[in-house]
Amino acid sequence: MVERRTERTRREFMKAAVAIGGASALSACTERLGGGPDVPEGDLSAVPERQHAWNEVLERDQHGNVVAPRHHVAALFDLTHDGPPTESDRTQVGEALDGLNRAYEWSNEGLLVTAGYSPYYFERFDADLSDSVDLPKPEALSPFEDPALDDPDLVVHLASDHAPVVLEAEEALVGNREQANGVEMAASFDGVLERRERRTGFIGAGLPAENQDVEGIPDGDPVPEDAPLYMGFKSGFEKNQASEERVTIQEGPFADGTTQHLSKIRLRLDDWYGEQDHDTRVAEMFCPAHAESGKVEGTGESLGDDSGMSDCPAPEESARDYGRVGHSQKMATNAREDDSPIILRRDFDSTDGGEAGLHFLAVHREISDFVETREAMNGEDLTENPAVRQRVNNGILEYTFVRRRGNYLLPPTSKRALPDPQ
Ligand code: HEM
Known part of the structure; x- marks a missing residue:
């Protein structure tokens, strides 16, 4: 002890x-x-x-x-x-x-x-x-x-x-x-x-x-x-990450490079922990069907290498049947290719500024892959069902607040020192 x-x-x-x-x-x-x-x-x-x-x-x-x-x-x-x-x-x-x-x-x-x-x-x-590189300036994405x-x-x-x-x-x-x-x-x-x-x-x-x-x-x-992240669940399952190959720029002077988005997200977990129990947290992080079947024990170790999104109904169906939609469930619909996400997440928690936060760092072939993924997370269409609001019962949006965004090009190693644009 x-x-x-x-x-x-x-x-x-x-x-x-x-x-x-x-x-x-x-x-x-x-x-x-x-x-x-x-x-x-x-x-x-x-x-x-x-x-x-x-x-x-x-x-x-x-x-x-x-x-x-x-x-x-x-x-x-x-x-x-x-x-x-x-x-x-x-x-x-x-x-x-x-x-x-x-x-x-x-x-x-x-x-x-x-x-x-x-x-x-x-x-x-x-x-x-x-x-050959898509590198727009950062902008608000919701x-x-x-x-x-x-x-x-x-x-x-x-x-x-x-x-x-x-x-x-x-x-x-x-x-x-x-x-x-x-x-x-x-x-x-x-x-x-x-x-x-x-x-x-x-x-x-x-x-x-x-x-x-x-x-x-x-x-x-x-x-x-034993949680690896503040919100209490494991993330980055093997089957729910883009491969390094998928996120690599394929041609041009920056072939073998990638692009990176780095946002700073503030977490406010008072209600997440104060008003919700394990099952409601599972419903909002994964999907309501996972909460019902008890698929996610503890931090999610029970899921192995796959968050099991094929067992979650379409987000609209969850909105209708449960009045609630999961984060992971929303992410696993549109912004995908060959049954996999198109971004590779390498985010980490933070106490910078004395606040619980998350530096959401992800790499992707194009910044537009990130933008598309973030659109899925916004779940704007889901509010057609009155139980789901823009930030309530809509994944983890109620608890996460984006404070900063930045876009970057990671050149191949041989060009990593102050590269020329061509
Ligand atoms: C506090 C913030 C966040 C937490 C705690 C969180 C946590 C999770 C968890 C636990 C999963 C399910 C397990 C897994 O598949 O790895 C997941 C899936 C995912 N999240 Fe997040 N996430 C956060 C923010 C974001 C953001 C900002 C994005 C990008 C816009 C994002 C994109 C994804 C994607 C692409 C998946 C995989 C979905 C699929 O299977 O296709 N997440 N997240």
Whole structure:
């Protein structure tokens, strides 16, 4: 029991350190671990050309579902000067990113990293972005949201099972330390790119429960001990994710790249936990038929590798028969191809700003794949049934509030350093 509590405090501490960031958080982290985790060194040649090719090196659970790395940082950067980047900027940024890959093994035990560029970055050039890439500026994607639209040049996503790794990698990238994992960094972003914002988070059994003392989660520790996400259920089942191949750009100068949407969603789970029981939560997250059949036990481990959407009736039918429609059920209707979603979700929870939130990070071949998926989630047509309102009885819309949106292009690894649009 004492051991469990110690382990719990240790993990809470690690998460808090990532959220705080910086050199002091990092040294507190390593001190706590008595020297830091034993992290395997990297090898640049082991990094795949597809920056988003993570699944092969990630662990799988007993059902074959990919297990996401536990700690995440998304750091947003701007070029320090106007106009397009110079050759020397490019070399420096390339060396900094290569440095991280040399320092840490390309895996959840080491570090997974992607660099993505916004449509605003590409406006710095005279040439237009290649026709083979769909990269519109972000916009509101439902009539009931008013998000801030993110316009940094670049977002770097760092992910690892070890909190000190994401912290140290970020510090090395911005130039606050010369070594990463004991390996000398040849360069940092310093002088070329300025960090304007950092977003942090976590996903995985235990972490949400340990970090539920934030705005948006009611008192009484309602988040289940073993839940990987604040809302209490597993997500990202193998059969309910797009494949990495499906989300990869197939042709043109950015072939082997992908596009990424990153939104920030605030969670308000007072009613989710205060007014609903397990069955109503299952009905709204999955579908009312799943609640009726008892298919979803606990966090959803009982589902194996498939959320079982073929056992849910069409959303309109659920609206008519149950007065309620599930999130997953809505998502599994339109925005699909070959019986699979067209976006690959890599979202994580967050306590940024002292509020429960979710950084919804997803990759897809085209931004329009995300837009189409989000339209399915809006469920606007379902309100034809008077029991279903725009945000009530309509999946999880009642509890989720989109605050920010941004769109990015993740070039292939060989072009990840300040790419030219053509
Ligand atoms: C707090 C926010 C969210 C939570 C907790 C959440 C959770 C879940 C869960 C538990 C499932 C069912 C299990 C699975 O298939 O992995 C699911 C499915 C899904 N969600 Fe979400 N989700 C959230 C937001 C979103 C957003 C913003 C989108 C995209 C617009 C999205 C897209 C999807 C898709 C595409 C599926 C799979 C549906 C299919 O099988 O075709 N989710 N989500």
